Amino acid sequence: MGNFGLLVRFTLRDGMGDAFDQLVKETETGIREREPGTLVYACHHVKDAPNERVFFEIYEDRAAFDAHEQEQHTLRFLRERTQYIEKTEVDWLTSFAGKYPQGGPE
Template identity: 55%
Template structure:
C-alpha cells in the first residue's frame, strides 16, 4: 500500500527560497537515479507566497520511504535545509484509495 507525505517549507526570504530550490534539485537528481521505490517527489511553489515550497512525496511503501531517508543525497538535503528555512511542517499520509493509487491497482 502506498505511503506518502506532504511537507510545507517556509524560507527566510526569497533568496533563501531560491537556494533551497537548488539544494532540493541536487537531491532530486539522486532520487531520480537511485530510488525506484520513490514514485513521486515534487517540489511545488505556492502562488502569492514566494517563500513557501510544498513537497509531495509518494513511495511504494514505508520500506521504500525508509530506504529514501538512508540515501546520501537525502541525508545531505536534510542536514543542509535548515539554513534556508524559517519553518517546516510534515504531514504523513497512508493511502485509502484513489485513481492510479496502489489500492486502485490491487486485484479484487
C-alpha cells in the same frame, strides 16, 4: 494499498528561495537515479507565497521511505536545508483512492 506518503510545507527564510530550490534540484537527481521505490517526489512553489514550498511524496511502502531517508543525497538535503528554512510542517498520508503513475499502488 500499502503505499506511504507525506505532504511537507517549508517556510523559507527571506531571500533563501533560489538556494533552497537549487538544493532540491540536486537532491532530485539522486532520487530519480537511485530510488525506484519513490513513486512521486513533487516539489512546488506556492502562488503568491514566495517563501513557501510544498513537497508531495509517495513511496511504495514504509521501507521505501526509510531507504530514501538513508540515501546520501537525502542525508545531504536534510543536513543543508536547515540554513534556508524557518518552519517545517509535515502531514503523514495513507491513501485510500487515487490515480498513480505506472508502477504505483494498485
